[in-house]
Amino acid sequence: MSTEPTFSVTEKAEAAAFARGARIGLAGARDSLVDAVERADAETTEPAIVRPRFGTGSRSPQSNRRNKGWLGRRLRPDVRRLPATLRLLAGEEKAYGHVFLFVPVLVGTGAITWFSLPRDPPFWTLVFFLVVTSVATCLTRHRHGAAGYIWSAALLFSIGMILGQLETWRHATVILDSPVTTEVTGIIDRREVDAEGRWRYLLRVEQTAAPRLARAPERVSLLVRGRQVAFLAGDRISGKARLSPPSGPALPGLNDFAFSAYFDGIGAIGFFYGTPRLEASGAATTDWPEAIENWLFSLRSEIGTRIRETVPGDAGAFAAAIVTDERRAISKETTEALRLSGLAHIVAISGLNMALAAGIFFIGLRTLLALFPGFGQAFPVKKLAAFGALLMVTAYYLISGFGVSAERAYVMMTVILIAVLFDRASISLRNVAISALIILVLSPSEILGPSFQMSFAATAALVAGYAAWKRKPDRENADPRGLRHLVWRPLVVSASFIAGITATSMIGSTSTAIYSVEHFHRLATYGLAANLAAMPLISFVVMPAALVGMLLMPFGLDWPFLAAMGWGLDLVITIAKHVASWGGDVAIGRQHAWFLALASAGFVLLTLLRTRLRLVGLPLLALALLLSWSERSKPLADLLVSEDGTLVALIEAGSVATNRSRPPSFIYDQWKRALVLDEQAASVLVQSPAVFQKKPRAGDMSTDGRRKRPDLTPAEIENAGEAIATAPEGRFDCMRGLWCVTRSAEGMVIAVIEDGRYAGAACDVAGLVIAPTARFENCRSGATILNGATLRRTGALEVFLNGSARPENWKFHAAMAEDGKGGMRAWNAHRYYDWRRKAFNPDLPEEIRARLH
Template identity: 55%
Template sequence: MQGGLPGTAEILFPLRRTGDVATYDTPALVSRPKLRAIAPQKIAACFAEERSFGHDFLFVPVFIGCGAIFWFSLDTSPSFPVLAITCLIAAGLASFTKYRSGLAATACGFFALFLLGMLFAEVETRRVGTVVLDTPVTTTITGTVTRREVDARGDWRYVVRLAATEAPALSRPPEKVSLLSRGGGEPVALGATIRGKARLSPPSGPALPGLNDFAFASYFRGIGATGFFYKPPQTVISPEDDVRAGTDWLEWADMRLYGLRTAIAERIRNTIGGDAGAFAASIVTDERQAISAGTMEALRLSGLAHIVAISGLNMALASGIFFVGLRLAFSLFPAFAQRWPVKKISAFAALLMTLAYYLISGFAVSAERAWLMMSVMLIAVLFDQPSLSLRNVALSALVILALSPSEIMGPSFQMSFAATIALVASYAAWSRWRVDRERLFIGRKPAWMTVAQTAGAIIGGVITTSLIGGLSTAIYSAEHFQRVTTYGLFANLAAMPLMSLIVMPFGLVAMLLMPFGLDAPFLKVMGYGMALVIEVSREVASWGGSAATGRPHGWFLGLASVGFLLLALLRSRLALLGLPFLVLAFGLSAATAYRNPPHLLVHEDGMLVALLEDGKAYTTKTRPQGFVYDQWQRALLLPEQPVPPVFLKSEAAATTVALTKAKLDPEKMRAVARQMTVALRDAEPGIFTCSKGIWCAARAGSGEWIIVLEDGRFAGKACDIADIVVVSRRTSFSQCRSGALLLNRDILRRIGSLEIDFAGSDQVAVVGRLRAAIAGMDRPWSEHRYYDWKSGRFDHEVPDAVTRLLAAPQ
């Protein structure tokens, strides 16, 4: 040091740490500031940066959504007045402390938003008020057809608004039911009143604890039962002869729109033909049932199933192509383009086109969400605001959460917004990086560099977009479907150019020309592009398809979502706080994947039971319900093919004994009891031995005896023999006197599907742990499980033995 001045290294070191202005006060320079003093300043600076860019607004829909999720996840509904009053108090405190304590105001504001989300959920649930069928029944229905859709076999599925039921008349009939009519033939006209004998069933609950509850989605769609007609229904009153037609203009408009939608879908399918035609119709009108099962499976395995639904991708391509095409058309007339704001005119026209697209989509949930998002972005163009921003995504989410907060519980909402948020956030980060990089270049770039950069940007953009979209939705795919696509990146890289350059442009032109009958050539080209997309999906699916992840940990979705949102919504270093949440989420799920599976699975209808031994699944059915077993297989990583039961040779027809209501003689009872005892004693451990239509019995490797009955009259004998008795029918008693665990139809209805862990040979009790899918839940979409049609009241009673097992530490 010369002249008392510090050296260069001594000056630069503190500047790199604090960014302060250099002084020649030597003691201050050489003393390093403590991390404890710097950290609060840096954190405050990061918060100030986020607030200056308006990122606090991005968390408004996040907290509203969290409130809705919390409300839907509760076992019982909280008091509406208490929620409303608490929300008003929190909002008042936030306003009162706004200029006194910023931290307190923020906390109160976010808490008020959380409560507002709960209120939105309560209001929607009360508004929907769907009556769900309580038990399967065969009855003759009379009602009006409000929806119809054809499937790949030519069968028609109708949504019928019930007017009456008879033989028997239902004491608690649902308002709308979804019924399949087999046999093809001419469909029933929309608005027609039909009559026919049908089998109605309530929507199924979760196949296992933690899996999807289909009754929840059915409740908020207004569908109270599903089923089928025994033969094609008869038209009682045609739409033309119905004197009530036209009395409700909203209903009339809805019917006409669905009629237009059906006509467009049939026109597309008939012009293109095959799966390509059904696929093309699905992305225009959202009628997906006509796509064959093989093609749908290939699309799922390849990661292209998102194309089938009218989602943000389809809506963005359609509106974007229309917007850009109209601007290019205006540019051909320079005088007009210079005099008028052609960009805003094109945006307004694209807004109308997007609305028309939504109206013919059948008001599907995914289409509604995509329409709202695109509308917000196009309206932003009208007001000279950036269209592609996280603020617009937040506005779209706010509208959807205010109107239909239940959508946040489904995979469609979660995956759609996850992909959109990730793509918009990545685009914003890339734009900032590009601006900083271009500042390094001084002067004019060579032509070859410009061409190379443009080509690289296009190719890199397609790859990056597919990669970001796949990674951002993997969290929700693992949670809801217990699998992720392994080669989805390659499938999307091959399919997206086909969708962007062939399918959507020609499909858009075809729709514009369809009223004039000039759409056929363009539909043919669109169909050619669809056929190529199907070929891509089949090729990629043949490589190995998707990878099963198993059922994630219960905290996986919440932790991973918090981590993802912090990474995507924040622009400062605070975004790095999301990494620990993601690491913890995946770590917990990895630990869960290696946990031993349960010993016994029982479906809520009592018909399908699986005993899990040594990596094998032994079931009570030769061909178990694919819909149920597939969920078990993905969630618990079970073998794709279970071990079937062994059937005894019986002289009597199975259904003759099982379905009769006559009282059995004691000798028959003793004979069946001897059969079950011999089967349990002599059969190979694990494998079920069955007398078709009457009983199945199996002995676990650890010694537990299980009997599954389809005839409740043998329940008493089964209780005296087995340790666990499952009965798919009503029984005259709810507990076994022998101490065996009895699970009859009424008990299973009230607690749902079960996972059972055996206690082990060193324990007195047989069952060590019992986990139920919906035990203790009393919500509007599950209350039908407690309704007893004989007494006309809701019965929540569960036997004490079952209650104790459910309350035991898990």
């Protein structure tokens, strides 16, 4: 005797509704399920208890309290229906395949988590986590409910972490630990000219001498400061060079340039003293992959030179940047104008350039083939055009220098064109997700860069907006019959084109605003106007002329088209400078630590979902904006110290005083943007006679053969202490090559010592001593000292005096060290390497460690 299973009223109603939904479609199933859930709620609700009335038309006090107000009449039924509604909406998202869109999001989240950890987690722990989540995902893959999704998400998250670990191992870049002057011999891998005609070379280092470096980087980027005949890729050159490690964050929370240098394989940057020498070539390259790479970079350099010779000035440099991604030749004035006007995205080989090139080639080839009806009927013209466009974008990528933005754009266009070959939708969020997943597998570190984030944010937003427009039920009726007349048609087409550019610019600008604020701390408010004026030139003049010019360049017929390209870019530069003169660049400042995570989560939900579930992203965006606003109300640090201790800024009552009359723009510009500092408030350096400076004597030689300064006498140390003690308040007084001193509002002397011999004298009279060349880490007087070794491990510092001259009340916010034992990762391990002891030492002085927060 079999027992028939029993089902609740709600389960029966849901089953019946979904059965009807199979006949009437997904939309009908949704409406039927909502009705069924409401009927089931009504049937399963307990009958009302009849209570005695207290008079005519009155109810019991308990009933009045239970049903009184909007909360009792409206919210409680909605809350009861909420689980079923969420299941319904989630089922609709799954039916449309939107679950796959979150695969790269989860993998990227795992990669971000791994790169953000202060130390490398044990690899076998990650492997164990991967195995556990894989087994759990397999066991729950056929089960309904949240368990399967949770384990799948955990699996993708662990994959992202392991990808980050594997990429770090794959690069294994050796970064120089400290600045040094040495003789460098190496082979040129790449070269690029700047706006002043100076060449920067990427060298593959073969050897160093005088001194020989124990941890020599494999690749260095060196500038030749004088104009000269350019060397070629593959040449072996040598010369005396000044090498420095890539810069870390200029302030806590800002961009770490050493991170990107590590994954670019660059271990040091610097410049040659004088002109390097060309050495005997020898066996520079032995394996064929390197030979092909050198040939491609030589071809790229020749194409860039050809374009700049044909089109002079910034227009030619702009044109070369669009084709070969060589951007250094554009002048600083034009680069700044493009940035302020919101047109800087045109310079890089990004999705816009690649899409325009592929689209023009695809449409042109398809139109050409369609001119032959017999051929068009016998062969798939659309697929042939897509295959031709795929070959074209591959060639474009090969001469682009393999930059990050070019690689990302190439992957995206490849996925789109392959979708056309297989008769799949080319413009879809699924293709965007596939492109992002491919890039994350190849280079997960890119997800931390603004280029990746802004590119995919704009692409996803545009594709989602296009899909939402296609779903509009009345879009076919948007063009009234009267406007289809031959007279009005050109106006309609023009208006549609302008509306399309406006919508595209607005969506692109809005979607990338989050990342512009986070990474650059500013917004270009007139970007829409600049793009409206410039994009028609880029779409109809610049890119078509560039494409035809490149195709005809091997035959020497490229001049007219390159000239047309230069004419169009001249107009774009004029537009950029005009819009930049409006002053629409708004400084936003550094954001809260959780701003980017919350804003990105809200943006992802709004973009990738199509049901009402996407509205969950609005509270997240609102919370991110609230955190951004609250960050502006936080007090600024009293003192800013660069990572090498050469630049110090005192901030008091809205004014800024620096120890340099002309602060290095690379560091100070980042400080201004992050903290919204007023450049006009920077104090002027006061130069005093260098009466304390003693010149080296001929007999005083150091171990490396250079002259050293003689030791100071007790009288000289005492006189120096008296001079340092007379520091002014609110500005720096400096003695050239010796020190700069100031006094804080609390009456404490702050001394920045350039000559390490005076560090001891400063310790006797100052409360805070910043001495990069000092050999000791503690002052016997009890004053706080920051020497070069300490600053290397902490990175740039924000010092909060908290209204006190007592060191125990101060707080330090460090760019690198978070807990007193620096977060040693592969890309910052060089900071903790002691070349004298040949060992890594992440420990900080106890006095500094106790004040970190």
